[in-house]
Amino acid sequence: MPTFKLDGKTIPFEPGDSIIKAAERQGVEIPHYCWHPGLSSPANCRMCLVELVPKPGQRPMMLDVLELDEATGQYRPAQKPKLQPACYTPAAEGLEVLSDTSPHVTQARHDVQERLLLNHPVDCPICDQSGECKLQDYWLEHDKSGKRMRDEPVHKSKGVEFGPTIVYDGERCVMCTRCIRFMAEVAKDPVLDMRERGNLNEITVGPGRQLDGHYTFMTEHVCPVGALTTKDFRFKARVWFLRTAASLCQGCATGCNAHLDYDPRYNKAYRFRPRDNEQVNKYWMCDEGMLSYREAHDGRVLEASVRGKPASVSEALAAAKDLFAGVAKESVAIVLGAQHSLEDNWALRELGTVLMDSRHVYVSGRPDGYEDTILVHRDKNSNTQGVKTLAPGARPLSALLGDVASGAVTHVIALGGAAPVDAGDLEDAKLVVVAAHEGPLTKLATVVLPATSWAEHAGTYVNARGLKQVAEAALEPLGSSRTAWSLVAALASALGYQPSWSKLRQIRAQLTAPTAADAPAAAALAE
Template sequence: MPTFKLDDREIPFEPGDTIIRAAHRVGIDIPHYCWHPGLSVAANCRMCLVEVEPPPGRPALMLDVLAWDAERGEYVPQKKPKLQPACQLTAADGMVVKSQTSEHVKRARSAVQELLLLNHPVDCPICDQAGECRLQDYWLEHQAHKKRMRDEPVHKPKAVVFGPTIVYDAERCIVCTRCVRVSAELAKDPVLSVRERGNLNEIVVAPGRQLDHKYSLMTEYVCPVGALTAVDFRFKARVWFLRSARTICVGCATGCNSFTDFDPRSQKVFRYRPRENLAVNKYWMCDDGMLDYRRIHENRVLEGRVGGEPTSRDAAITKAAELLTGADPDSVAVLLSAEHSQEDNAALLWLGREVLGASAVYATGRPEGEGDDVLRHVDKNPNQVGLFELVAPGAPGSFTDFVKAVQSGRVRTVVALGSQIPEPDAEAVLASIPVLIALSTHVGPLSTRAKVVLPASSWAEADGTFVNAKGLSQESEQAIRPQGESRPAWRLVADLARALGQAPTWKRTDDVRSTFNGSNASAAMAPSAGVSG
């Protein structure tokens, strides 16, 4: 593989790579504002300027400049090499590039940083970007001196509502045009543009339009400063108090990789952020996914219920075991959920087959929704494919098949995972099931119609594995502690099995996970017969 030298380090690159992309790939950060690995090159911020040594035997291209001589009190002519933007400069084999080791580059970056801050408001204490702002980071790294301009800064519009999700502050904007390119290139909706020139320019929305496409929050996410803020996150938390878990978005079958940002003091989740995975979502997430974190705290089932009345989790488990004891295996069915992880579904499948003796296995989940050709999948469940892998070589029956089995009287006892059903019009059928036990995270058709409800933790409160539409198995980390009396559904299954006199051999997430990695869940999860709870 060809290489070039960056600050005396050999950097491999692929054909067509720019200097900054090749450096980014090996973990070297060349300072930048406008460049983004997922967008076209704009080369307008000039923060990534580097010095390139000429080929052997050729003189360097030098520029005539004026430099201030403090001792003489005047500007004097000097020469300096022509610097080039690393985001636009194509790498070549044997090229020698200076970034951190060039005094000319250091002075240029300091000047760029000072220019960008000339009219910038000093409102860091109230800016949502504070703590993760490149202007702050690069001032300390590349400028680190007080503002020299004493003139009144240029004032521009503030708190401009661009649309339902985004607010714009033109005084903070450095016009890197990342937001413009996200709208045009990712969302395919060029609703943003730049008007005016020099220190008067700003981002504007097309006349008669709003910033309302399905990837509007990505404009805020890529903003390197605090010019664009999300209505949802605005003035709600300081980022230095937040911690991040590496998670999977459960909003649809794409399975975008994400960071779940939460405050460990309050155990509250405040936002999602995209996590780079070139095989799945690259650098992006849709607005639906970005805002799906709200379901972690909204409309939750946090306590047990029997006959619609609140009760303790233990009492609900006892009642569920009582209803299941002596049930005819031929009339028992388990309803797996594409909303839940492989661990939760594998545990329920084991309970149904090995403890209850049921052979009827069906699947439920959220109804289909709107999709697109970028990231949004019509299947709004994160683990539909995973259910088929668990039940293989067979396949779970559809929810339509489940409804027919209930209406015919063949299924009279059901242990269900999840809250939603894919056919909302069929909710009334659930009320006709003599024994319906639901392990639910949210209030929904299943938890509303169930005789007994066990409170299941959300995806943010437990480690879990989800298989996306492409068949890629991905692990999601626990972010916060289980809320209320909820517990991971696989633990609720274990407790229920103990109450029925058969304890599983697995005690941790890894134990459950090992049962479905390469083998059928039911066959692998052998019970310890005769062990009581």
């Protein structure tokens, strides 16, 4: 692999890499606003300027400047190296780059930062980006000086609604054009552009259009400052109160990696942010996915119920015991949940096929929906592939309806409340549902046990491409919910069986060891 030197450190690169990308891969950050690893490089923020040391014998590229002579008080002509944007300059073998060690680069960063803040309103207290804003970070790192301009700053439009999800503040904008490039390059919907020039420069929406579609939230995420804010998160929380957990989007079978930001004081989730993973979602997430953090709180089953009436978990377990008293093994069915983790499904499969010796195994989940070629998958369940590996012979829920109608199945234990088809015929069966979310099955169920959602427990999910990924727990269990696998264990005990698992690591040991195909996923998780 070819290498170049950055501040004396050897940096390997792949042909075609820019200096900033090669450096970032090695964990060396060159400050930048407009450059994004997933987007093209416009080189317009000028924050990533670096000094290129000419090769021996090569004439240095110098710039004529006027320099103040302190002694005489006069300006005198001088020369300084012409700095190059690291995001646009391709790395080359043997190149010598000076970044932090060059006084010219240091000065350039200071000046660029000062320029970017010239017309900035500095309304950090009411800005949602405050706390994760690059202007704040780089001012502290590279500027640390007061504002010298005494003129009225340029005023631009504020609080402009770009669309149903995004609000734009022109005064905070640094014109990095990341949002424009994202919409054009990734979302393939070039709806944003800029107008005017210089300090009147602004982002606008194309005439007759508004910023909509399935990837509007990403414009806010790529925005390095507080210019774009989402209506969903706007004014909801200050980011320094939030803690984050490496979670997984549960919206579809793509299994996008995401940060789940939550406030531990209120035990409440506030947003999803994409978590970079080249294998799955690169740097992006869709709008539906980013809003799916709400499912940590919305539509949850928080209390156990028996025949629609609230009950304690122990009462519900006793009711389930009565329900299953004296039932024949042949007429018991289990329904695995494609929305629940591998561990939960393993526990239910263990209860159904090993302890209860049932041969009726079905799988349920949400019905299919919208798909596109970028990220969104047709299958709206996060773990369909995982259930398939656990129970290859599992039949769809529609088959269960037929079995119930024919009387082959009278008692059903289901994981998850969702159903892809109209499950009204299940009314005839005695249904016990362990679910985190309300759904058709929880409405039909005789006994409902409250399970924790993906946000409250660690779980393994297999995405559509067979990648096994782990989501961390963020919140404390809401209401009286418990992890589904422990509820299944409690259910097994209530039904008179001896569950073979009582801890998560026992289940994880039972799950098949990672295969070679999972290795990149493991590496991604380790990262």
